[in-house]
Amino acid sequence: MEQVQQERGWRGSAEVWLDAAYDMLVEGGVESVKVMPLAARLGLSRTSFYWHFPDREALLAGLITRWQSQNTANLIARTQAQAATVAEAMLNVTDCWITPALFDSRMEFAIRTWALTDSRLAEVLRGVDETRIQALTALFERFSFPPLEARLRAQTVYLTQVGYIAMRTEESLALRLQRIPDYVLIFTGQAPTAAELAAFRARHGSAE
Numbered sequence: 001m002e003q004v005q006q007e008r009g010w011r012g013s014a015e016v017w018l019d020a021a022y023d024m025l026v027e028g029g030v031e032s033v034k035v036m037p038l039a040a041r042l043g044l045s046r047t048s049f050y051w052h053f054p055d056r057e058a059l060l061a062g063l064i065t066r067w068q069s070q071n072t073a074n075l076i077a078r079t080q081a082q083a084a085t086v087a088e089a090m091l092n093v094t095d096c097w098i099t100p101a102l103f104d105s106r107m108e109f110a111i112r113t114w115a116l117t118d119s120r121l122a123e124v125l126r127g128v129d130e131t132r133i134q135a136l137t138a139l140f141e142r143f144s145f146p147p148l149e150a151r152l153r154a155q156t157v158y159l160t161q162v163g164y165i166a167m168r169t170e171e172s173l174a175l176r177l178q179r180i181p182d183y184v185l186i187f188t189g190q191a192p193t194a195a196e197l198a199a200f201r202a203r204h205g206s207a208e
Contacts, residue, residue: 011048018062025063026106030114033060064121067104067111072128074102079135086143087192090157090184091200093139097161098176098204105165112166133158140188157187177206 020041024032035056039046053059075096083089096103115122136154141147160183163169171179180200185191192200 011051012042012044014052014062016042017049017052017059018066021059021063022066022107025110025114029110030060030118033063035059064111064124067107068128071096071103071108072132075132076135078102079139085190085193085196086140086145086188087184087190088196089139089143090188091180091192091196093136093157094180094184094200095203097164098173108165109168112162129158129162153187160187173204173206177201177204 017038020038021033024038024041033056035046035049039049049059053062075093078092078096079089081089081092083092097105100106111121112125115125133151133154136157137147137150140150140153145153181192181197
């Protein structure tokens with residue numbers, strides 16, 4: 001297969017290069033994301049990179065776009081998911097903290113670390129944080145919380161999770177699931193019902 005790809009001049013694809021750049025970003029930070037090491041990792045030529053990206057900056061911009069389209073878009077979508085109670089709505093949001101396919105904590109940590117040395121990304125990140133908090137605030141307002149209280153509860157939810165990520169807190173799925181009902185009560189003032197918890201645990205592969 002490798003020989004056939006070489007004979008056809010296979011240069012990978014934009015997604016292949018982005019996937020490799022993602023791996024390098026979460027493993028070693030933005031300084032490790034360079035064209036030559038990427039080419040070596042993929043077994044492709046350096047010139048193949050330029051078929052897909054004009055320069056390294058374009059590749060980095062692609063990583064930021066990927067982060068936005070996954071983490072931010074999915075978080076906002078979960079705040080807007082159908083829910084009969086605020087506790088159920090918070091469990092919908094909590095899906096993000098349990099499922100990496102919805103919210104990639106490794107990517108989030110890497111982006112936040114990168115932003116410490118990149119003022120342009122730091123500005124983007126400030127806007128992203130505000131957008132996410134506004135989405136959480138809208139969730140609470142949907143359940144008739146006054147605007148100031150809705151905002152403060154939203155910040156409590158969001159800053160707690162950002163703290164988990166920044167501190168690289170590791171918990172087993174079992175422990176996380178065990179603690180979630182109390183977190184929901186603290187965040188919303190309302191305990192989830194047995195049926196709400198059962199539905200949440202079922203979609204995360206736990207019958208407990």
